[in-house]
Structures are given as structure tokens and as C-alpha cells.
Amino acid sequence: MAEKRITIQATRFDPDKDSAPRLQSYDIPFSDDSMVVLDALNYIKAHVDGSLSYRWSCRMGICGSCGMMVNGTPKLSCSAFLRDYWPRAVIVQPLNNFPIIRDLVIDMDDFMHKLKSVQPWIIRKQQLPLGAGEHRQTTAQIDEFKQFSQCINCMLCYSACPVYGLNNEFLGPAAIALARRYNLDSRDQGLTKRLPVIADNEGVWECSFVGECSVVCPKGVDPAKAIQQTKLDTTLRFTLPYGNRE
């Protein structure tokens, strides 16, 4: 029986040598139905072309490092099975809406800056004394924010968001979802510190609810839901009596 093969077309771009990115074709064995795009890239790097550059780490969909465009859709390359594309060619490109550093590696500085701006950590007005013990939470309190805590910062949502593509100032789905995660956490007291960033024109109000961010999210975070709920909550805070309560 002839060996099954598959064509991978990967973006190549060396800023020192190339004026623009280009696609390079690799024909590789498709030996196992459990092979994912990341396996294909690793095969290429190990056996065909060692110069191909890309990010990856856990190869099990939890670190968020291997986000790429696979046939035009943002995906984790460790979770995109070749069997879903074979016998068609698989086109692997760097994530949309981010500058390319090299080949499939993108510059994520803008995302990191936006993430930091929402202060994604527990903010307390006053720390509990050690003797008071840990912050206790009921299951119901955890359920309030649990979905939004599943974000692995893979940036697939930014890649899918046409608003971010058209306006890089937009805070973006993941940052807002994480801000909501902490705003809903019963241990947190930092809502008013995050509000100037998330309730800004370039915050939640730039979102027009395309919803593609939630479609591509590999962890079911539903950032579109987080953004729309934040819009409603911030509006009610502004309009209702005692809206500026802590």
C-alpha cells in the first residue's frame, strides 16, 4: 500500500532577506491518523528544513503557544488534525492581525501590553492578615468566573476579531474576558481600578459583537459573552442610583 502523504504550505519570511512573506510547500508522510499540524511542522523541521521557525510547547492544547492560521482559521496547531484536511493541502500561516517576526512567529507585544493594562490579578484594598486564613469561596462563587478563567492567552480570538484587525487600539477579547474573570471573583476588590481601561472607547465599546472570537476559542471561554456582559454591567453602574458604589 502506497504511503499516504500530505502537502503542508507554510509561510516563510526572513526580515533580513525577504521583502514579503511567501508560502513554501513541503510534501511529507502522513503516517498516522492522529497526526496534527504541529507534528507536521516538527517533521519538517527535523527532516526537511531545519530553518522553519514557529512556537510550540505543551503540544496538548493548554499552553497557548502554537496558535497559527490553518487554512484561514486561527487554530492551535497541536489541536488541528491533519485527517480533517487530507487530501487537501494544509496552509499554515502566522496568526492574523499581528506583525510577523519570522516565518510563523508573531510579535505579541501588543497583546501582552493590553493584558497587563487590565491588571489580571487579585487586587485587594487591604490584605487579610495571615492569621485570618485563606480566602474561602463557595462552588457558586467559583462558578461565577470559572469559564473566563480558562483562557490560555493563545490570541486566536485577536486573530479572528475583525475589529482588532481594523483598529489595533481595541483592548481585545482575551484581555476583557480576563478583566471580567477578576471583576467577578469574590476575592477581588479591583473593579474600579480596571474600569477606566475596560469601559473606555477602545475597551468594550469598540466591540460590535461579531462573535468570531468565541467561535475560535479552543477553551470555551466565550469572550464575546464577557464583553457584552461587561457592557451591560458598566452601563448599569453608570445609570443606576448609587452607580459608583464599590
Added chain:
Amino acid sequence: MPSTWWTRKRHYVLYMLREFTAVPMAAWLLWFLVEIKRAGDGPARYNPHESTAFVIFSVVCFAFATYHSYTFLNLAGVIMRVKLMGRTVPPRVVVLTMFSLWAVASIVIAAVLIGFAR
């Protein structure tokens, strides 16, 4: 991003269609204002059901308005977090309630308009 970005995926096309629905609805409201002015000039000048163009345009705009309402109400379950007796109401129940209220409001308004027309 190219100006044709929205043609890349079905979801983007449906999104643009949803956003576009505001245009025919606004156009219909402007035309409706003209019809109201004509009604003010007396019944001899006002026969909207004999204006074929207005009827056809109204039917087209009604389709856009229905799609606009459908997409908006469908998303209500995502936007609204309703708590009853300490438990979160499932999004499907919120959506069902919104559609029910829409149906009731439509029936009431239709009944009032038909009642006035008689």
C-alpha cells in the same frame, strides 16, 4: 486588512448582513415620514396600499427588520445574566422569554393598529 475581509467566512457575511439591516430600516422610516405628511394632507392624498413601490419596499424592509430582531433577541441570552433566587437563569430560557415578549408585543400592536384602521 482588505476591505473584502468580511467575505472570507460565512459568519462574517451574516454579521455584515445583521449590521446592514439598520440601513433599510432607517430608509423605511424616512419614507414613512413622507407618508405621514401625505396623511396630514387628507385622505384624498393618502393611499399607501395603492403605492406599489411603498408596499414592495415595506415587505423588503420587513424582512430586514425581522432578521434584525431575530439576531438581537437570539443574543439576549448571552448579554443578560439573570438571577432568580440565587440561581442563574439558563440563557435558553432568557431567549425564549424575549421571543415570547416580542410575539405578545407584536400581537398587541397589530391589534391596536388594525382597530384604529377600522
